Amino acid sequence: MIRPAHLLILAALAFPTQARAADQDAGWLDRSMDMARSAGASISGAWRDLTAPVLPSDHLPSSLSEDDRRFFAVLEVLGLQLAEVTIGKGWTGGATYRFVSAREPSDVDLDQAERRYTAYLAAASGFRARAKQKIARQALDTALGGGFTIAAMEITLSPWPDAAYQLTARNRPPELGERRIIENTPKK
């Protein structure tokens, strides 16, 4: 996986100007050997960096910033439960957080979500925080009314906060498979 940091390292390797300036007085063989050793060390370091595994622990909720945790807290109180974290997908190597609706939010949930959202607005500022607050507001507005409910939501935090929604009609009829299960489940 290639990250922007890796590209910078490779670019630096292409222009070893510092090494050349320091070795002006050495013989051509020594200079060549030093350059080769230096290039080898740099390439080996870059290779180690390039091939180092992405650490899942860096993306788990416990490692998230305070700002991200406040953002997720608004979603969680709406009944959206963090169900999956996909790490290292895409060129940025970031994480995608999949929230699944665990329950239809009650009035208490909606009240608490509004309060947490207000607290989040007051606590965080900046362009990234604003983008996350906008996503939280959209989730809250969807939960508040209308004929659709959020069934699942995928959130990407880097390079820029983004969200994808899966909405379900509140009074949708059951799918064929679901209908079979319902019809064959013995009534208590």
Added chain:
Amino acid sequence: MMTARNRPFLHLAACAALSLFFAAKAVAATDVLIMTDRELGEPMARAVAPLRSATHSVDTGIRAAEAACAPMAGARPRLALLARVPSQAEVELCAGNARADAVAVPIARQAVALVRPAGTPVVAVNTTELFRAFTAHDPAPTTGTLLLAPTGSIAQRMFDGRVMESGCVAGLPAAKLPFDRAERRDFCAKTRADGSVSQRSGGAADVVAWARSAKPGALAVVSVAELPTIGDAVAPVALDGVLPLAVDIAEGRYLASRQVALLIVLPTDTDKARRDAARKTVFNLLAEASIGPSGSLEPADIVVLSPAERVASRTRALGFFE
């Protein structure tokens, strides 16, 4: 053909038609729908019933907001009493849906308290512990006792929805909880049948009688509006670390409290007579005689707003009609 013989009948028919026309116009003129959310219970529906004239109708529905915002009601103004203040986005959605102007104002608060008999040790409870202690879904025995409020009362509904459900959501795995909120509430509100939970049928006098004989560790569910009537026989218990004090209820820190709101939906094509009728009804509903101390909404277990908040709600609601 008009003849001398049928002329009296024609006069009679004309008079009848005119009477019908004016009667229909009078009915239409005062045709304001008042809806109370089922969450607010029968006491609230009864409390607003005096506002009902012959042509007003009071409907109850589980989602009064949805009924008030539906386009089917046509040009009739709708007033919905809701169990929470809708957000600005919801009000805008409602206005767009009903092709109307809409506004929501808070009119009161409701809160439920847990109390212990006065003189027993001070205890503090949290919703998860309380749920585990008294739910039918936990087989472990419990040492405490709980006296519930009367069935169908606002205190009992709020205890089920705000206290037991919060503890249930926090204390049980998500997979065990019903997804649907009405089913979840019923599931979470199911209490033990081992004698540790009982239910009173009367009012404050029952709580006073309970407090005289209750042992330490006993708790009772009462509405905050009932507390002054019960007097010194009981003491409130902190819930999740917060006591049901006026300031904490007002600022939403006390979990077992909510705001009651009035949603006014005025269709853009409503006529002046209906508009005036709606304005008059709103004026009566927000008067001191209604939402003030000892007002007509008192039986609905309301905690009145502060004088400044009441004035602000009135100003906003009546300004909406200007």
